[in-house]
Amino acid sequence: MTTPLRVAHYINQFFAGIGGEEQAGVGVSFRDGAVGPGRALATAFGDAATVVGTIVCGDNFAAEQPDDAQRAIASHLGDVQPDVLVAGPAFASGRYGLACAHACLTATRLGVPAVTAMHRDNPGATSFRKSVLIVPTGESAMSMPAALEHVTRLATKLGRREPLNPAEVEGYLPQGNRRVWDRGRPGWERALDMLLAKLHGRPFVTEVPYNAPEKVEPARPIADLTRAKIAMITTGGLVRKGNPDRQVSANATRYHRHSVRDLEQLTPEGWEAFHAGYFNHIVNRNPNYILPLSFLRDLEKHGRIGGVHEYMYALPGVSTPVAVATGLGQAIARDLSTAGVDGCLLVAT
Amino acid sequence: MSERAGMRLTLGTFPVTSIVFGARTSYDGGRLTVDKTAALAAVREDARIVEADLEIATPGESVRIWPVRDVIEPRVKIDGPGVCYPGMCGRDITTVGRGRTHRLAGMGVVEVSSVNWHDSGGDFVETYLDMSGHYGEMYPYAKLQLLCLVVEPDRELGDEARNDAVHKAALAVSDHVAAATRELSPPSTEVFELGAVDPSLPRVVYIWGVHSPQAMSGSPTAFGTATYGLTRLTPAWLLHPNEILDGALTGPYRTAFAMSWTVANNPLLMDLYRRHGRDWNFLGVIALRTEWTTQHEKQLIANQTAKLAAMLGADGAVVTWDAGGNEFIEVIRTIRECEGLGIKTVFLTSEDDATDGAPTMLEPLPEADAIVSTSFFRNRTLGVAPVPPVARVIGLPTKAMNDDLRAGVGAGYERLVPVSGTLPPPWRYDDHYGFNSLSCIE
Incomplete structure (x- = not known):
């Protein structure tokens, strides 16, 4: 049996049980072991990994004092030396989503692979999906079990330094890294299968997800x-x-x-x-x-x-x-x- | 739906496993013997032809064919009205699709000539074919027995006449060899008709975008992919799939996948047709001409094409196209209008370059939510390696190149390179009908 991976978990003040909006200004703290959703995360990992510590930070603190927050997060990561960081899930919470994305970036800079989870429209996802590995979730904690299952699967691969398959296969948000891929079955066959599925309302996966073009703001009109x-x-x-x-x-x-x-x-x-x-x-x-x-x-x-x-x-x-x-x-x-x-x-x- | 038009077609297939030159053109157990003199005499009946020769290329052979304008599968009408490949180069325009047609499968007549599509802009014939190696294997042709007509018309003629002459010559060879099956009983036959089916089955159309060379060439009669020989910009055509099996939609465009052979053997069409009555009620093919010139026209054509599909009662549509660039607009807008009318679409398409996370659809629209990708259309984006030298060349010994060998488009400042040597692949791959399994992912 392989040694369990060492997982660090990042969560906000709410999920740490400190409090809601009124406590969002609290700074970065560290607790040994799993806290709050970390306990379900640990269960989802099973024997594959141990949640060795939890980094907690208020969402406002992360947003308003980003340098201090990231310095403290980096320091804790340096102490714990985890194999992988899991942040969130943040679901539809915008500030939390951004904080999770920043925590993941900090970890990655330190050489610690990281993954987070949030709704695909969370500002953390729309701003950072290309640079941060993000598992899509529902809008609320109702989708926690599915999100944790998905996150642990990716975190285990990351912790073991195994290469990830493309987003479409692994289910994380596409990172704008489109590449050639042999699907093993000719295009005509896949197209007619997709047609049949769509006609009958059965699930199918488009091979080209909608990717909105960049919006260019026009220059101001010439006054004279x-x-x-x-x-x-x-x-x-x-x-x-x-x-x-x-x-x-x-x-x-x-x-x-x-x-x-x-x-x-x-x-x-x-x-x-x-x-x-x-x-x-x-x-x-x-x-x-x-x-x-x-x-x-x-x-x-x-x-x-x-x-x-x-x-x-x-x-x-x-x-x-x-x-x-x-x-x-x-x-x-x-x-x-x-x-x-x-x-x-x-x-x- | 009953077949009031009597559109019942028996397609007899004669597989060709070898081609040899011999005394009399004949087919015998997979072996096609070609009387070269007689075939070339048929070509030379057209006084515009000044040079013509036939050569054979076989799968696995170290041979390169250049310049390739079209590959044609020989088909001949044995019974029923009209001729195969109707309307092309002045042929009969009687509505086809009924009776019996014979085809020589597993082979193609290759139109090899220096004649360019037209003289406007840097729109050059770019395709060459190899019968072996990594490049050859990207296309269906390397598995075929190829009978190559190397042909040149009178240089004094205008571009349109030259195009007409060389394509007519290739069709003459196709007719000549297909006629060898006239008195024979086909090894296998298949009956095609859109017979009455379970009314609860979903009703589907195939919206097939085909490029028109009119805008690019400035001529409504320029040569290219044609419906009954017509290449001009027209509102959408409703075709019975049997008409396509008889070659009513035919002729080449710029890429190796947009040849008469790939149109006649479009695997998407064939499977869509064969599943009629089982998985769906196949209503027919809407041939959508593309490369309209203004946004206004593009949107109008999209509106009208979707309306046509809706009036046919379509629940679903599968959409392909055979071009690149601005033609995308009328195709994707047709998809959007179809979805707006409740017609569920699947779009089979190639993709543009994705560098820096750029959208690979020229106009990404959220309504196009079911897309099958046949990978990047550029050979460069696909990372296709330079194509190694070959032992033999059929056609011209040199090819014009621009400075950027890998781009390979345009010969505005021609530098001639030997065709037998290492060549960059043509700039476009573009598997229009999903012959291959290559795709993209992220």
């Missing part, structure tokens, strides 16, 4: 266009005629910057499109379709805008992975910001 320097950006794959800069037609890994300082408009003699995603001939006939330099010059002449930025930016927006696109966008934005550009015209295709 007549003093604004305007830049032009296109993902329409505008290139100098003949593509001397060797822009690719898809899967861009860089952007191209072209000076328009001496240009009044874009002419088909000087410019064309190279882009694997639309009918390029429209642009080849009149490149101003994709970046309307002629109109901007007109507005500039009439004082409607302050000026046209010296450089325009171009790349083919075809099949660019989000991470690459983000990097390119940030680089262009930094460039424009440094050049004192106030606004830009972004023409897609």
